[in-house]
Amino acid sequence: MLDDFVLRAALAGVGVALAAAPLGCFVVWRRMAYFGDATSHAALLGVALALSLDLPIFGGVLVVALAMALIVAGLNGRNVSTDALLGVLAHGALAIGLVAVSLLPNQRVDLSAYLFGEILAVTKGDLAVIWGGAAVSIALLVWRWQALLSATLNPDLATASGLNPKREQLILTLALALTVAVALKVVGALLIAAMLIIPAAAARPFSRTPETMAIMAAIIGMIATLGGLAASFAFDTPTGPSMVSVAALLFALSAGLAPVFRR
Amino acid sequence: MSLISTQNLTLVLDGQTVLENVNIAIEKGEIVTIVGPNGSGKSSLLRALIGALKPASGSVTRADGLRIGYVPQKLQIDATLPLTVQGFLNLPHRHPRAVVNDALHKAGVGDLAKRQMADLSGGQFQRVLLARALLNAPDILILDEATQGLDQPGAAAFYRQIEEVRREMGCAVLMVSHDLHVVMAASDRVLCLNGHVCCEGTPEIVADAPEYRALFGTGTQGALALYRHEHTHSHDHTHDHSNCDGAH
Known part of the structure; x- marks a missing residue:
């Protein structure tokens, strides 16, 4: 039954939407949007690494994304203004990744597949x-x-409750790197952060607890995924960007409805 | 044995020594207030006591099984995070509903369980923080400038609540405060901090100490006078704003 490429695409998208939802909530709550950007853009460097060493793409991306996430998390813990620095890391990783992929010998790499995904x-x-x-x-x-x-x-x-905040940050970092690695094929390095943030932000007006926000984000993410997939067939548009477009539309709708839900 | 004590505690933050050789001990049931100028290491001391800061040297000793209720200086909840008061009190450990409601009652906000944290007023918010600190029936409450951002009646009401909590639960209270008049009225003991403990003792002793006067002046905007009247009034108006005892 998995022989149908549309079904495989739908399942892949739903898988990513489910993983991105709770993680995206934390990215939004902790104001880590740039953190998501830097980590997902680093995925491209991971692609270059994997191709040059003949490793599986997933492995290369996971390693580099994890390294980048750890660097950013380390910077976050310090008492320095990190906004600009995160911007440098996010865009620097993207540019260097693009250059690195183009430098690979005897490879005609389809860059757009890594930038925008190839869910089909x-x-x-x-x-x-x-x-x-x-x-x-x-x-x-x-x-x-x-x-x-x-x-x-x-x-x-x-800390006063007996927890170690650094360890929790590490867990989040690990989950982020993992999600970036699995989402690369589906939405591509440029739009992974969008799938993290947009469904979570769209879920906010309908939620009174963190848990409902995560579940709502998952539902909105799935609607965006399947809607985008359908739209890309109907209008012959690229699938990853179509999914993000639907998510953005849902966000606009949710923002418009927000006053109704506010008590 | 003291509930919590420090032995020659020295704290270094970003290469700066913020506290040096601090020896304090908090006993069962007493109210101790820490005063000191900005940057004198008050918050850092509290953070070391709860274990959020590691000592550069020296140590912190807690009584076996000591339960600490901590109220942080400020807590900003991002507007994107939906959270009810009830949900907040159940982090990170879930408590039976009766325990949560009881803590909210003791803190004077028994009717707020279902409200969103973002919708609370400043005073309500601080009381919810207090309720959270009361959840595990603490042996000691540690409050870091808990009335910051409250107006004077609000602050006074908050301190009354704390006294009531102590009467009811018998816990010790260690707080950092800028409200000197409250300090003088409500504390068993005052610690004057400025990178080290410059003076300590009952409010009367501390108010008379030259180190304290050097830090806060003699008038303290009339607040002290409320409680201490003329006999402690000094006509020596040399406002020496150097460090506590000149050791630095």
Whole structure:
């Protein structure tokens, strides 16, 4: 039944949407948008690394994304103004990644596949990697949910409750790198951050608890994925960007409806 | 044995020594207030006591199984994070509903459980923080400028609540405060901090200490006078704003 490429694409998209939803909530709550950017843009460097060393793409991306996420998390912990620095890292990683891929010898790499994803080319093997990675990422967040929320609210308060905020940050970092690695094939390096942030932001007006926000984000993410897939067939548009466009439309709709839901 | 104490505690933040050789001890049931100018290491001391800062040297000793209720200086909840008061009190450990409601009652906000944190007023917010600190029936409450941002009646009401909590629960209270008049009225003991402990003792002793006067002047905007009247009034108006005892 997985022989239908449309079905595989839909399943891959749903897997990414599910993993991105709870993680995206934390990215929004902790104001880590640039963190998501830097990590996902670093994926391109991971592609270059994997291609040049003949490694699986997923492995290369996971390693480089994790390294970048750790660097950014380390900077975040310090008492320096990180906004500009994060911007440098995010865009620098993208540019250097593009250059690195173009320098690869005897490879005619289809750059747009890595920048915007190629969800319609997802294989059964890809599907296994995507769902496996998504499952691990979701499991990590569910396991540490209460602790992560506490550390997000206030690190000192978390410490006073016997938690280690640094460890929770590490869990989040790991989940982010994992999600970036599995999402690359689906939406591409440029738009992974969008799939993290937009569904979560769109879910905010309908949520009174963190848990409902994560679930709403998952639902909105799935609608965006499937809607984008359908739209890309109907209008013959690129699939990844179509998915993000639908998500952005849903966000606009949600922002318009927000006053109705505010008590 | 003291509930919590420090032994020659020295704290270094970003290469700067913020506290040096601090020895303090908090006993069961007492109210101790830390005063000191900005940057004198008050918050850092509290953070070291709860374990959020590692000592550069020296140590912090807690009584076995000590339960600490901590109220941070400020807590900003991002507007994108939906959270009810009830949900906030259940982080990171879930508590039975009765325990949550009881803590909210003790803090004087028994009717707010279902409200969104973002919708609370400043005073309500601080009381919810207090309620959270009361959840585990603490042996000691540690408050870091808990009335920051409250107007004077609000602050006074908050301190009354704390006294009531102590009466009811018998916990010790260690707080940082800028409200000197409150300090003098409500504390058993005052610690004057400025990179080190410059003086400590009952409010009367501290108010008379030259180190304290050097830091806060003699008048303290009339607040002290409320409680201490003329007999402590000094006509020596040399406002020496150098460090506490000249050791630095």
